Every structure is written in structure tokens, then in C-alpha cells.
Amino acid sequence: MKKCAIIMDNGFEELEAMGPIALLRRGNVDVDIVSVEGKEVTGRFGVTYSPAIPMDEYDFSQADCLIVPGGPHYKKIENNDKVKKVIRRFFEDDTKVLAAI
Template identity: 40%
Template sequence: MKKTAIILNNGVEETEAIATIDLLRRAKIEVDLFSTDSLDIVGSHDIKFRAQKELSKLKIVDYDGLIIPGGPGTKDLINNEIVLKLVKEFHEENKLVAAICAAPQILGKAGILNGVSVTHYPGANEFLKEANDKSPKQVVVDGHIITSVGVGAVFDFGLALIQYLENDETAQKIKTEIVYDY
């Protein structure tokens, strides 16, 4: 069974976090919820939920991928040394590194986007100068790095993660089950 870690913090875009977690779990991909601070999270729209583990406890060897949702809380993650270190280490191990909305900026700050094609929330382009192509597409997959434009693309993002971690057949199965593109 594939296993991923998702980073949550106050100000996270709730839909990007929860929909991604839901889609992956529907595909039988394990998702552990890590928090940078308190396990109690207050999202960008004042929705409260709870992470499972402290980020300092994340061990790369235990995971196939790292996922970072966006939202206004991204500004706090961009300067979080633990987050930047984890992004670099997952990248160096050629494991999935995924970010949506404003979060691709974190990948840029970590220095892993040199020559990589990405997409991001409009205007959230700090630290993306080294990226090869900043496409306006819903989702961009470039090797083991997957980026997405924002909450409106969260289903495409989740399905791309499933396709990457599992296969086309599993992604199509989930797409059918959730009546996506009906």
C-alpha cells in the first residue's frame, strides 16, 4: 500500500486538503496528516479539523510522497525550515512532491524547481523563477513533481496523484465512483 504525508497548518485551504485526502483514501492510498504546530488546525475559512502527527516526527523512509495544500497559510510554510528540508529530501529520493495553489512557491524556495514545469495560483509566483514553464493548466506533472492551480482543480490534482502513485486504472475507477466528468 502506498503511503503519503500531507502538511497542514493554520490558514490552509480546507478543500484542497480534505478533498485530496478523501480522494487518496478512496484509492486505498494511506494519508497521514502532519501539522507544523498544534494538531488543531483552523483553515482559511474558519473550518476546524485535526492533524494526526507533528511534522517533526515525519520520516521520509516511511512515505512515497509529500503533499502540500495551499491557501493563505502558505506564507508561514515558505519560511519553515523543517518543511523546506523535507521538500528537498523527498525530491532527492525521487519521491512524489506535490503542491497546489500557492504552495508551489514552497517547492521553489526549497530549490527543487530548476527546469521543472509547474502551475500555480495566479499571482502566487514568488520563488518560481527557476521553473521552466509556468503553465496556466489545471495540473502539471513533471517527473515526480505535481503542481496544481488551485481549489477549482482539486479533483484533477487528486486524480493525478492517484494516477502517479497507483495507475491509470485506479484513477479512472475513482473518477467513475465520484461521478466526475459525468
């Protein structure tokens, strides 16, 4: 695996994002923080990742893996057709990895 995208919206669970980010980066995997909206994203306990890449500006075809951390933001993600389309693309592509926590 060469590149991993972690897609988040405000309200994500910090531990479920930070753990994979830290482990993947320690393993020399390029990790991109992708925000559903804007250039930063804030977790449920106030930790903010900035800068983040707005998903409308991100080329998901360059990512080998997509991670979706859990948390209260799941309701926004569940109702976002753009995010669901990206998740479905990773799910249907046997060359990609999809992970959700």
C-alpha cells in the same frame, strides 16, 4: 503508492487539502495529516483536522508522497526551514512523489 503525508499549517486552503485526502483514501492510500505545529490544524475557513501528527514527531521516510496544499499558510511554510528541508528531500528523491496545489 502506499502512504501519503499532507503537511499543513493553520490557514491552509480546505478544498486543496480535503480533495486529495478524500480521493487518496477512496483509492486505499494511507493518508497522514501532518501539522507544522501541534496536534490539530485549522484551515482558512475554520475546518480543523484533529488529531494531526506534529511534524517533529512524524517519520517522513515512511511516506511515498508529500502533498502541500495551498492557501494563506504558504507564507509560514515558505519561511519554515524544517518544512523546506522535508520538501527538498522529496523533490530530490526519485522514488518519492511531491505535489503542491
